[in-house]
Amino acid sequence: MTKLKVAVLFGGVSTEHEVSIVSAKSVMQNLDKEKYEIIPIGITKEGKWLLYTGKIEDLDSKWTMYSIECFISPDRTKKALVKIKDSEATFIDIDVVFPVLHGLNGEDGTVQGLLELSGIPYVGCGVLSSALCMDKAFAKKLALLEGIPQGHFLVIYKDEYLSKKEYFIRRIESEFSYPVFVKPANSGSSVGISKAKDKDELILAIHEAFLYDTKILIEQAINAREIECAVLGNSEILVSALGEIVPSREFYSYEAKYIDGSSELIIPAKLEKQVEDEIKELAVKIYKLFECSGMARIDFFVDKETNKVYFNEVNTIPGFTSISMYPKLMEYSGIPYPQLLDKLIQLAIEKNQQKQSIKYSKEG
Ligand SMILES: Nc1ncnc2c1ncn2[C@@H]1O[C@H](COP(=O)(O)OP(=O)(O)O)[C@@H](O)[C@H]1O
Ligand SMILES: [Mg+2]
CATH class of the missing domain: 3.30.470.20 (ATP-grasp fold, B domain)
Structure with a gap:
């Protein structure tokens, strides 16, 4: 039986880079080696794509030491990984891609866009769906349209906040009661998320959330x-x-x-x-x-x-x-x-x- 060539993507330009490595290692260890040939592809925090040549059980944060430059080609006549060694490019066919990337630049539709262009089947949601689910502001607005029950929320953009700080603080204090949650619209693993119990904490929480995105959400805390x-x-x-x-x-x-x-x-x-x-x-x-x-x-x-x-x-x-x-x-x-x-x-x-x-x- 010819084995399916499965490219597993891990790492990524994301605050969840490390978590992704742990998830991907587990996925690769559990893929049936009789059925699949695994092609592990890591993306560094800087966004460099590398073919991991080490053993799966050794995969950890030092994975870049065992790697060769590569990228998935957007050329759908190829459906392949391009490996670059000694300035020479080799094409490696891929049957399916399993993106095990959490958060930005991986779970948000960006990598899905590349895979869509490549024509290679890939695991999980498509471009629009990934982007909508990643963006908590859009997800909540869409859920609101369909009457999905959810807590009260407010979306704030950084440039508007910077020019009208007092207005927003007043508005939050009149629309919500403390505690409130403040979160970046696009984030994950709770990075940049705080629970604010008073005005001082609210201001700090807003500042913190804006470190990770230019759009944030204020949410009524639910017990x-x-x-x-x-x-x-x-x-x-x-x-x-x-x-x-x-x-x-x-x-x-x-x-x-x-x-x-x-x-x-x-x-x-x-x-x-x-x-x-x-x-x-x-x-x-x-x-x-x-x-x-x-x-x-x-x-x-x-x-x-x-x-x-x-x-x-x-x-x-x-x-x-x-x-x-x-x-x-x-x-x-x-x-x-x-x-x-x-x-x-x-x-x-x-x-x-x-x-x-x-x-x-x-x-x-
Ligand atoms: N409105 C809320 N009320 C109560 N707890 C919340 C609320 N929003 C977030 N949290 C807490 O913060 C955690 C992370 O928030 P979440 O929106 O799930 O972000 P992430 O995508 O980072 O997981 C939740 O698991 C929960 O413990
Ligand atoms: Mg969560």
């Missing part, structure tokens, strides 16, 4: 349990059991996610049947609304007192270590990690095949 749902599929959609995150800190901050190691994942989340059904129904609605394909993890808040459900966000390339919520939820729902990877690759190929029938010229 809530954090419930997550894994979704898999293109037109036929599978919704997993629900999981709950119990953060080790006041909220699920970067430290609570990756440093403390004591945040808890509870699968299945203990919820009333009615609440569980409502979340699962909403997950399907949101997955379709954002035109997701392949996979997404959709996160919700459930008010601790009223049990009211709120949409938080969609992650189109969720954490993928063997202890991450997405693979864990799928495993609990009957799809073990290696089969999940098979399914995602199959979905990528199916989606690409469906596009073959699209006409790009009027003639013929």
